[in-house]
């Protein structure tokens with residue numbers, strides 16, 4: 319699925335040229351200090367093609383995704399602006415899309431967003447004016463038809479490469495492929511999946527994706543997260559909704575002496591990437607090492623993903 | 630029906646501070662059915678209030694009354710003979726009923742004894758759940774008769790989100806995932822084709838977002 323490049327996004331160019339893409343992730347700080355982002359950027363630079371900037375992830379207030387993305391661009395890197403539907407209505411969403419594009423952002427990830435119950439302001443009113451699938455079609459319409467949702471013409475369309483998330487491990491499993499098909503029908507161009515720990519279940523999902531020919535319509539990047547410790551693995555297994563950590567991985571982490579658990583976590587991540595590289599329909603990986611940014615380079619290196627191509 | 634829950638007792642006594650004679654006014658509608666604001670609850674709350682005020686050495690006189698429905702001017706009129714004799718009304722109706730009483734009796738303090746919580750029903754005795762958010766443009770045709778707006782925590786029209794786990798919602802393992810229920814129903818109806826269609830962005834004008842709503846039966850207007 320090469321197709322014509324529609325934006326200036328480096329990520330899009332790499333994917334459309336058929337090269338295996340790598341994306342990373344950078345969580346903005348809980349404060350106004352730009353240096354925190356710059357520091358993370360130094361750790362991540364050249365270790366992946368583009369980097370997601372989370373949007374008040376887990377409903378905890380942080381520096382805005384757009385502002386953080388601009389700081390990242392000043393460091394010579396390409397951000398993927400995440401946008402959730404929890405905090406903005408369609409007016410604010412479209413306004414932020416225009417603003418982000420005007421500031422030079424070239425990729426956007428459309429998400430529903432975690433419920434505010436998980437965050438530091440559970441008292442907040444949520445918005446959910448539109449959902450993630452409707453957000454995808456909104457931004458595609460803005461870009462390709464030059465129209466706002468309300469129908470008016472846009473002068474100066476936002477040239478964004480449009481992505482979304484997919485969680486093959488959430489329930490019910492049997493609609494997870496149809497749900498991806500809905501996102502594809504809405505116009506999504508790349509997908510980053512939830513962290514993959516259960517490779518067996520993931521390949522089952524991928525088989526469904528390939529059988530339906532969806533891998534020819536959307537670039538799928540497999541999500542990979544390294545465990546820092548057995549404690550983190552157990553936490554993710556038990557406390558994070560929609561996360562599937564098989565017992566054998568928990569056992570493997572548990573059986574590793576504390577001081578080498580981090581190393582083992584990285585090893586698991588590298589093995590996962592190697593398996594993903596062989597899997598039909600996988601166009602890249604998305605490495606999420608939140609608050610462990612310094613390890614992204616090591617993982618990419620060990621998985622044979624460096625140096626990143628220049629396009 | 631409209632479901633309401635009684636406010637914490639301290640909040641009620643706080644509102645009544647300074648009042649010596651009040652009417653506790655129940656409603657025979659929904660709040661009677663959900664066991665929070667009918668005749669029986671008027672009696673219970675009134676005696677609790679009397680006792681608390683007696684204990685505090687500051688007795689209160691209470692007239693107990695329950696009308697058919699407080700959301701109807703005709704029934705609210707029935708207490709017009711009592712209202713001038715009290716110095717406040719504590720309404721045990723839903724928020725709509727409280728307002729009908731307040732609007733009918735200018736200058737009379739009218740307080741809510743309930744927190745109006747949702748439109749729903751019971752699953753077993755004394756156990757009530759939300760079913761409808763009165764969005765004004767019912768979508769149940771598309772969703773197998775299960776409401777995505779009121780019952781999905783994120784009101785997703787194209788769910789389920791990535792947090793749906795074993796039939797439960799990401800916000801609470803005690804809460805059913807509405808989209809799991811919708812999909813189960815669609816499957817049983819052999820209408821999974823409805824799921825494959827993307828639901829377009831909603832027009833929230835029919836919801837409260839379009840301003841306060843009304844419904845007019847033209848044939849009754851002259």
Ligand code: SF4
Pocket residue numbers: 760761762763764765766767768769776777778779
């Ligand atoms: S779709 Fe709207 S009207 Fe229908 S049940 Fe849900 S909230 Fe109520």
Ligand code: SF4
Pocket residue numbers: 780781782783784785788789790791792793794797798799800805806807808809
């Ligand atoms: S888990 Fe289900 S009910 Fe809860 S927000 Fe997600 S789709 Fe909605």
